[in-house]
Amino acid sequence: MALYSEKVMDHFLHPRNVGVIEDANAIGEVGNAKCGDIMKMYLKIEDDIVKDVKFETFGCGSAIASSSMATEMIKGKPLSEVANLTNKAVTEALDGLPAHKIHCSVLAEEAIHSALEDYRRRQEEA
């Protein structure tokens, strides 16, 4: 059996929504280089909808695939829905991850939640 599902390999080899949004109004960064995983999510939120999302990831194949899948799952979605995204949903959408790689999907969930917190903070400041 291969290390990763076909879905994971597809998102790893052809990651969706890679890059930076220069005028993002919500940015979330989680993980640390010491542990070998950092995820950064850039969101452009308008009318409580994620109009655009991009990511940058330093990490293993499943970290890149989890980031890619998570961005696809929230793009165009209302914030109420985005806030409920779980790592379990990301893992399922990827047709599963090896047990020791589940933390990659957790990072994806955390990166999105961290971006939403950043958005709220900016709203309050404005």
Next chain:
Amino acid sequence: MKIYADHAATTAMSGAAIEAMTRCMREEYGNPSSLYRIGQRAKEVLEAARAEVAAVLNARPEEIYFTSGGSEADNQAIRSAALAGKKKGKNHIISTAFEHHAVLHTLEQLKAEGFEVTLLDVHENGVVRPEEVEAAIRPETCLVTVMYANNEIGTVQPIREIGAVCRARGVLFHTDAVQAAGPLEIDVQAENIDYLSASGHKFHGPKGVGFLYARRGVPLLPLINGGAQEKGKRAGTENLPGIVGLSAALKETAAERDAENARLSVLRDRLIAGLSEIPHSALNGDAEKRLPGNVNFCFEGIEGESLLLLLDEKGISASSGSACTSGSLDPSHVLLAIGRVHDVAHGSLRLTLGRENTAEDVEYIIGAVKEVVSYLRGFSPVWRDLESGKTPHLL
């Protein structure tokens, strides 16, 4: 393009080994312990293989004990020397921080049993200093165990000098030569080695078979109890086809050694030069005191597993010391031992060249690694911070 560049992990079996094994399986099914002719013929085949292995190392045939591989040989040598030491009130063992886990985990177990273990520094170049071995020896030291060549960064240790120190101080000396036996010329007598572990599949022999050299007169206890095979030091009917394959492969590797090492060193140095062109990269381990086929690099801003998977997509089989490939959160203990910080150690790549590799392979690998590293850096937040000056470059 299919390029196997992970010869430190395992090697393809040589034709000579496959033929020797096939012949053995077809014709020599007898049990070497049986008294009738087919048994005794199998015994002769076994002893001929033992003599061949001994000849390559300048050992005596009776000093070679066949095992299931390098890990078993490491366990047996270390445990034997330690327990013999304990009987004399000696409970101190000297080793290094970058040994194979077969050695380190055995030492951990001995620590739990009351032994004291000193792990020597391997310095930035990944080479142990014999004078530091000497300085670490105490009256209660019963064993020094230092690997012949490191499995990740390929650095070759001053075994002859360490052997001389140990012999002069009356301390037993074991070396895990799993990476060195075959590629390097080893003379156990001239180098004052008391125990040496080796594994068949690292030099184009079969998997599941290795051997322990234990000098005549040194303590040796069986790990596996049972029959009187291997002079009572390793019970169980001998893996005759495996042993025959191992000896054929070792003999062949030894015969080709000089020419092959000269060829591989050129390829290795070209690969090192090519990968050094990648900005913010660094070779791990001494550039000269290293195995002829070993190249190990760290690249800043990327993670090793994704690098490996993308190289695999390009037909290249390689290895990494990143945490993700080790199954733990920590990167390779070897890279940490030579002073690489976690962030950098995660971005490591090991390429180990061997018999089938060509100059054309090396050029292809250089191009592919450059491309993949630059692609991964393109969307790495770590690389972005390094390039923007937010965090300082370490390499």
